[in-house]
Amino acid sequence: MKMTGTQAFMQCLEEENVQTIFGFPGGAVIDLYDTIFQQDKIHHVLVRHEQAAVHAADAYARVSGQVGVALVTSGPGATNAVTGIATAYLDSIPIVVFSGQVPTALIGNDAFQEVDIVGITRPCTKHNYLVKDIKDLVPTIREAFHVARTGRPGPVLIDLPKDVMAAIIDFPAKTPVKMRTYRPTYAPHPGQIEKACKAILAGKRPVLYIGGGVILGNAHEQLTEFAYKLGIPVTMTLMGLGGFPGTDSLSLGMLGMHGTYFANMAVAKSDVLIAVGARFDDRVTGRVDAFAPDATIIHIDIDPTSISKNVEVDIPIVAGCKEAMEQMNKWLDASSFDLETEKAKLGPWHDQIKEWKTKYPLGYVEETDVIKPQFVIQKLHELTQGEAIITTEVGQHQMWAAQFYHFNHPRTLITSGGLGTMGYGLPAAIGAQMAAPGRTVIDVAGDGSLQMNIQELATAMQERLPVKIALLNNNYLGMVRQWQELFYDKRYSATPMEIQPDFVKVAEAYGAVGLRATKPSEVEPVIKEALATNTLVLMDFVISREEGVFPMVPAGKATTDMLLV
Amino acid sequence: MKHTISVLLQNKPGVLSRVTGLFSGRGFNIESLSVAEVLEPGVSCLTLVTSGDDGIVEQITKQLHKLIDVIKVTDITETDNVEREMVLIRVKAEATTRAEVLRIADIFRARVVDVSPRSYALEITGTRAKIKAVCELLKPIGIQEMVRTGIIAMTRASKKL
Structure with a gap:
């Protein structure tokens, strides 16, 4: 034609x-x-x-x-x-x-x-x-x-x-795309699978370290099956959150710069580290030579350039995460090892992790007169039963969302991990809502980032998208301010936002609904009202101004050198 | 350590820029680079010399291979290979040194490709070591200009029947 x-x-x-x-x-x-x-x-x-x-x-x-x-x-x-x-x-x-x-x-x-x-x-x-x-x-x-x-x-x-x-x-008839120079490898090498499984079984302190590849490769089921088979604790990168249920007892939560104490300790003390679809980013490893120093490192990744780029890998597996995990599950099932016995051998390791979890759980200092941002995220989790799709901007609010929403499903945390793009969250919420019309989509935002693409309120309104924005408003470019507080003697250079719009009025100007909470007691009613409203709602949570994100590994330090307050 | 890497690539617009952009963007180093279409129409061979430790060279070959237009990447440093570079050198040749320049040219099997009353232009082909040797001998006489092609290389065929 x-x-x-x-x-x-x-x-x-x-x-x-x-x-x-x-x-x-x-x-x-x-x-x-x-x-x-x-x-x-x-x-x-x-x-x-x-x-x-x-x-x-x-x-x-x-x-x-x-x-x-x-x-x-x-x-x-x-x-x-x-x-x-x-x-x-x-x-x-x-x-x-x-x-x-x-x-x-x-x-x-x-x-x-x-x-x-x-x-x-x-x-x-x-x-x-x-x-x-x-x-x-x-x-x-x-x-x-x-x-x-x-x-x-x-x-x-x-x-x-x-x-x-x-x-x-x-118009030419459809033919399958054939490219001479581009043929990605999905199937793992069987010899490497066997080597990896044997190394894992020989370990006493294994940890699964999973990244965005698990989600992109739709490998969460196979990965979860594998973790359960041997009872291996799982820690996730920011991009990997949701790749394994965050509320599961085997979950260590996120690792790295703002990871949990127990995730960073577990990785540091592990003797076998199984990286699946993760790329040993500097925000994850901290000082590279102190990252999992005693571990045999197994790395599953579809991209050969990711392997041994930052950390030397002992057992590389170039493959799709799903295909590799499937083969590892099969190998374990077919092997002569009794998996229950193997699982029981990890008892002392689980005891150690439990001790770390009790010693420094993920938390914050609660207050009655001022809203804590972590409290808002906890309430969002509670009132959406953890079933919402959360998009984020970039900064402190992003880390609080990552730490406190406990993502149970893949493809529910939509965040700019690698580039760290402020202004990502609102347009992302629009895209997410278009892809999943029936779902609750919440953009967890900061007042700095939100203003980088705030014009997209119009797009959401034009498409009649009932997106929710949970604005954690501290009148600061909070993440940079936190670094200035900790490492630059509180010289808050260009981080206070002296002129801010009235965000409730901004929402209203676009024909959306704006709600504000200034006291902890107002948080729940505001969220409930927003969730019950079938249009775009901006929730302006006025939070404690100088709250920090903790734990924190200062840039370039070992991940065991955490600031815990 | 220096590595000679041979890259077979599809000769499409911008492909050279993809290769050089990869090197500059990731902070890898290029010492020489030479590229031209080879046997198959639409396919070019690019030979580049780079340096770095094993980890860096491993990354370089992997990253090159990741480029969609790249067909094949071979680090031929460790293999038995033939390596050549061609150089054009204009060297000062006054009455007192003309004979000496020609003698050196003869020893290294260089060809005189241009003659003027006060200079000779020589064409020399050889390995890096040979070219370095010629240059060192001609330098005291006076090198006025030099152009190099960059290295091209090929692995030797198996000697077994």
Whole structure:
């Protein structure tokens, strides 16, 4: 069938089962928007800033497990999208971003709204393309989706010159994508699986250290089965939260800079550390030479470059997390080891962990006259039965959410881990709510971050999304302030937010509901009212101003050197 | 330690920038780089010389392999290989030194590719060690200009039947 490039574009999205795209129009994509206007199979969400379009597509992908799609125009539209792309890149999120481009004849001419976005995004995409010939359009889109979702997922950008999209083609029949140079490995090497299982069984103090790969690879069931089989304690990175039930007795919670005392101690004293879909980030390891110094390290990851990058690994397994855990479960079942006996051998290790848990549990100093942020998160957990999808901005509130919400399910914490992008949470809540219309979606926000994309209140209202925002408002850029308090003699340089809007009125100005709590007793009624309201609600919790996130491992210190107050 | 890495890649727009961007972005070091299309149309061979400890070189080869356009990465340092570089050198050749320059050229099997009343331009092909040796001998005479191709290399075929 003959059609224009823009029609072929829509047909490709349908082929990939895309239902929602997030975008913002402009001159270079006006033809595409004209085609979008004339169809009703794909829903377009109009954001108020291109960064938000990419964050929303990214969160849509995190919640649904499908590839998220964003569409932006050339020049500033494309550069605005870069932060969103880098956010998805650092967290390995499958998205495809389409950017408009000036006509091919003008490329390189410094034309109006021209920028070399393929050049700009080369280091922050998994791969990117400039389509210069209409006959390459459909194969490129098919390949882009394939690259984005397979192997270690990631963002892919396709730059679409205006004249290419207006050209006519015969839509080519669908054929499976075959790439000579890209074939990710999913199946683990059986010899490595055996080696790993034997090392684990020989250990007396094993710990599972799991990351975002468990969630991206849909490996949580296989991983949980494996942990239960041998009774191995599990600690999670920020990206791994929800990959194993946070309320389970085997859970050690999060590890690393703001991890629990018992998680960091358990890793430090472990003799076998099983890293699954995690990448030994500096926020996790602290001083590298003091990280699990006595442990045999097993590392399962689909990306070979993650292995032995920061910490030397003893038993590498390049494989999908799900496939590897499946094979390890099978190996254990088929082996002559009696798993109950093996489990019982870990008794002393569990006693030791229990002692650590009792000595320094995760907690905070409760107060009656001022709202503690941790208390708000606990109440959110209680009143949503732990079943909400939580998105976050970046900063203290993000860490409190990670520590106190006790995520039990994968794909329920939607947060910018690797890049740490302030302003992520609200657009992410929009994407999450689009992917899961019936679920409760709460953006746990800080007053600094929220203002980085607060214009997206309009997007949420336009889509009638009942997103909730739990604003932990301390009138500070709190995380930086905390570092200044601890390491810079309280010189609060540029962290007090002296002028702040009235957030309740801001919500109301957009036609949303704004609620405020200033006393602990008001927290529960405010949350209850918000949850019962079927529209966007911003809850402004005025919290204790100088509350810190603890425990804390100062940057560059060993993870056992924790500040505990 | 110096490593010579051979990379087979699809000759697509921007592919060289993906490779060099990877090196600059991750703080790896490139000492020389040479690239051209080879036997198969659309496929280029890139030879680069880099240095670093084993961990860094392992990361370099893995990261190169991760690039979507890269077909094959081989660290040929440890294998038995043939390695060559070509250099063009313009060396001062006054009446007193003209004969000496030609003698050195002869010893190293260099070719004179350009002649002027006060200089010779020599073309020399060889290993890094040979090129270094020639340069050291010509330096006292006076090297005016030098251009190098960067190293290209190939593993030796098996000698067994």
